[in-house]
Amino acid sequence: MKFKFALTLGLGAMVVAAACGGGQPEVVMPTVDSAAIRDSIARAEAARRAREDSIARARAEEERIRRERAEAARRAAAITAEVRSMLSSVINFDFDRSDIRPGRDTDMLQQKLAILQANSALRIEITGHCDERGSDEYNMALGMRRALSAKQWLTDRGIADGRITVRSMGEEMPVDPGSNEDAWAANRRDAFGITGGGDALVKPAGM
Amino acid sequence: MTRYLTRSFVLLGLLAVPGLALAQDTVPPVEQGVRIGITYTPGMRPGMLVLGGARTALLDSVRAILRRDLDYSDQFEMITLPGGDSIVLGVSATRGGAAGPVVSATDDVFVNYSLYIALGADFSVAVLPGRDSSELAVTVYDVRGETQRGRIPLTVTDPSAPAFRLAVHRAADEVLRAATGEPGFAASRLLFIQHGTLHRIDADGAALTAVSPAGVTAFSPAWHPSGAQLVYTALASGWGRLVMHGVGTGSERTVRPTAELLNYTAAFAPDGESIAFTRSGEGGTDVYRYNLARDCCLERLTVGRFSDNLSPTFSPDGRQIAFVSNRVGLPQIYVMSVDGTGQELFAPFDYGVTGSSNAPEWSPDGMQLAFHRDVAGSPQVFVMDTRSRVVRQLTSAGRNEDPTWAPDGRHVAFISSRTGRRQIWVMDIETGRVRQLTTVGDARLPAWSPRISEPTQP
Numbered sequence A: 001m002k003f004k005f006a007l008t009l010g011l012g013a014m015v016v017a018a019a020c021g022g023g024q025p026e027v028v029m030p031t032v033d034s035a036a037i038r039d040s041i042a043r044a045e046a047a048r049r050a051r052e053d054s055i056a057r058a059r060a061e062e063e064r065i066r067r068e069r070a071e072a073a074r075r076a077a078a079i080t081a082e083v084r085s086m087l088s089s090v091i092n093f094d095f096d097r098s099d100i101r102p103g104r105d106t107d108m109l110q111q112k113l114a115i116l117q118a119n120s121a122l123r124i125e126i127t128g129h130c131d132e133r134g135s136d137e138y139n140m141a142l143g144m145r146r147a148l149s150a151k152q153w154l155t156d157r158g159i160a161d162g163r164i165t166v167r168s169m170g171e172e173m174p175v176d177p178g179s180n181e182d183a184w185a186a187n188r189r190d191a192f193g194i195t196g197g198g199d200a201l202v203k204p205a206g207m
Numbered sequence B: 001m002t003r004y005l006t007r008s009f010v011l012l013g014l015l016a017v018p019g020l021a022l023a024q025d026t027v028p029p030v031e032q033g034v035r036i037g038i039t040y041t042p043g044m045r046p047g048m049l050v051l052g053g054a055r056t057a058l059l060d061s062v063r064a065i066l067r068r069d070l071d072y073s074d075q076f077e078m079i080t081l082p083g084g085d086s087i088v089l090g091v092s093a094t095r096g097g098a099a100g101p102v103v104s105a106t107d108d109v110f111v112n113y114s115l116y117i118a119l120g121a122d123f124s125v126a127v128l129p130g131r132d133s134s135e136l137a138v139t140v141y142d143v144r145g146e147t148q149r150g151r152i153p154l155t156v157t158d159p160s161a162p163a164f165r166l167a168v169h170r171a172a173d174e175v176l177r178a179a180t181g182e183p184g185f186a187a188s189r190l191l192f193i194q195h196g197t198l199h200r201i202d203a204d205g206a207a208l209t210a211v212s213p214a215g216v217t218a219f220s221p222a223w224h225p226s227g228a229q230l231v232y233t234a235l236a237s238g239w240g241r242l243v244m245h246g247v248g249t250g251s252e253r254t255v256r257p258t259a260e261l262l263n264y265t266a267a268f269a270p271d272g273e274s275i276a277f278t279r280s281g282e283g284g285t286d287v288y289r290y291n292l293a294r295d296c297c298l299e300r301l302t303v304g305r306f307s308d309n310l311s312p313t314f315s316p317d318g319r320q321i322a323f324v325s326n327r328v329g330l331p332q333i334y335v336m337s338v339d340g341t342g343q344e345l346f347a348p349f350d351y352g353v354t355g356s357s358n359a360p361e362w363s364p365d366g367m368q369l370a371f372h373r374d375v376a377g378s379p380q381v382f383v384m385d386t387r388s389r390v391v392r393q394l395t396s397a398g399r400n401e402d403p404t405w406a407p408d409g410r411h412v413a414f415i416s417s418r419t420g421r422r423q424i425w426v427m428d429i430e431t432g433r434v435r436q437l438t439t440v441g442d443a444r445l446p447a448w449s450p451r452i453s454e455p456t457q458p
Helices: A002-020 A034-088 A104-118 A136-155 A181-187 B002-015 B057-072 B113-118 B164-180
Strands: A123-129 A164-170 A189-196 B047-050 B123-129 B136-142 B147-154 B189-194 B197-202 B217-223 B229-236 B239-246 B252-254 B262-268 B274-281 B284-291 B296-300 B309-314 B320-325 B332-337 B357-362 B368-375 B378-385 B391-393 B400-405 B411-416 B423-428 B434-436 B444-448
Touching: A034 A104, A034 A189, A104 A136, A123 A136, A136 A164, A136 A189, A136 B217, A136 B262, A136 B274, A136 B284, A136 B309, A136 B357, A136 B444, B047 B057, B057 B123, B057 B136, B057 B164, B136 B164, B147 B164, B164 B197, B189 B217, B197 B217, B217 B262, B217 B444, B229 B262, B262 B309, B274 B309, B309 B357, B320 B357, B332 B357, B357 B400, B368 B400, B378 B400, B378 B411, B400 B444, B411 B444
Parallel strands: A123 A164, B047 B123, B239 B262, B284 B309
Antiparallel strands: A123 A189, B123 B136, B136 B147, B189 B197, B189 B444, B217 B229, B229 B239, B239 B252, B262 B274, B274 B284, B284 B296, B309 B320, B320 B332, B357 B368, B368 B378, B378 B391, B400 B411, B411 B423, B423 B434
16 A cells, blocks of 8 residues: 555656646656565565465365265265165075075175175065966965065074065066066066165175 | 748758647748758757847847857757747737737737747747837747746847846846746856956956056955955055955945055955955965954964965855965965864875965855866866865866856856967856957956846946
């Protein structure tokens, strides 16, 4: 502000001198230190830049945090989706049987067990299905037995009974409408669905 | 007329029926091309002749439906003659020499018994206009006994009216009652599932109608003994509730204790007051009973633990329930008292030899139990005499399953894949005669109604 005042004063004096013309007493021009003015301007400019940089840095930091959070959420969602996908994989059965087959099916159940252990709020339902060959009414009961078999396997390994509900659709919801061995094998299954606590799932250690 | 007379006498001469004496003016107008005695094949069953007469759209429709109903009863040898509907009742004896057929049942008619005997008939039925324009008269004649067996008034005016077919079916059942002492099953309907939707169809294959609302996956239907209500399972996400449905009104309500878990294969007690059904859930699969009339008292009749118990069916006296249990490893037919006591094997089987047995249904007279049993990997329909427990296999071609009894106790409908697609077929278990009832996309789980006798039922 002081700098601006000095500049105004100097200019004012020059105007007065010009207006008075010759014959007037000589006016002493004030000394204008233009280097100091430039320096002042530069300092002001630097301060302004510094402020702007500071704001930009803050904004960048904000953006970085936002991105990181979004990335974390994306990663969490991806993990949840992956865990949900692992959870929803079906297990299959032999014709007119409801016992769990060792091998792929027990591996699948082992995976579901670990997921249930790592996500204590997670609740699931198991729906048993049958192929079209058995008696329609009997298949409702057989589907329920298949669902109960998988539930038993999980509760035997420590999962609380109340976290798993069982259902059956008999032969009413085939995944493959065909009438051949491949279709029948695919249709004899337990499907796994989430009934609660599945919005944010964590992956079990070691998976 | 001379030509007819000459031809008729030649034909009658060929038949050489003793005692067949026809006055000249009583000769019926047999049309050219009729080959009496050639198309009639004598059989064990009595011959039935549906007579012609006055022709209107109404009379033609009634005669056609009546004739088909009598044929489907499998009780008669239907006499089919080319130009057969020109065989009329006779001419009025009171008209003396006046030629021409009698067109009114109110006339004092001459019934040409001798001719009908010559055609192979034991019974004949005439459908003629009645006393006023809105009434027809269906008259049943005992040809051998030369007597009138019954006269059934039939009040129908419009073949396109919704109640028309059922009214004619009821008349057909009365014709059967007049002739044999027992009514048929013409005035009855079947329920079945097609692609998850409950349908109904008349016992002659007409009037296919969707019953369950759109968006509902229906399963295991059953009729109330009155025929005015039915029950089915509405499936959703692996649970199933029992839904009571009013046939005339379309009203629906959930049977209270079945709003949860999986409830199916409901069957009404003969008094219609309670139902037995299967419930599957955490505790396995068992048979339950519920009092609908008092809307209370859910009872568990079986305790499976390590086996499934399902598909109950009441004996007609209401004292026993047959059901399916796999307590010996594979499903077989068991029986118990209605309170769940005295459970024992019902249909005998050879362990390790006999296949799975399912879907029992007690016959209306209580004498037989129909069910299906796996034979070489395919289900086949069986019936068991409930007293001697002798089992008889009824089918062998393709897959045949889920039998249900007609109200006459002599016909069984079942699902057969013999033509490639699952359809309802009907078998007369006395003669083995079968016919295809449906030609829909896919048919499953049929349930045959009782006789629909109430006029209020649409």
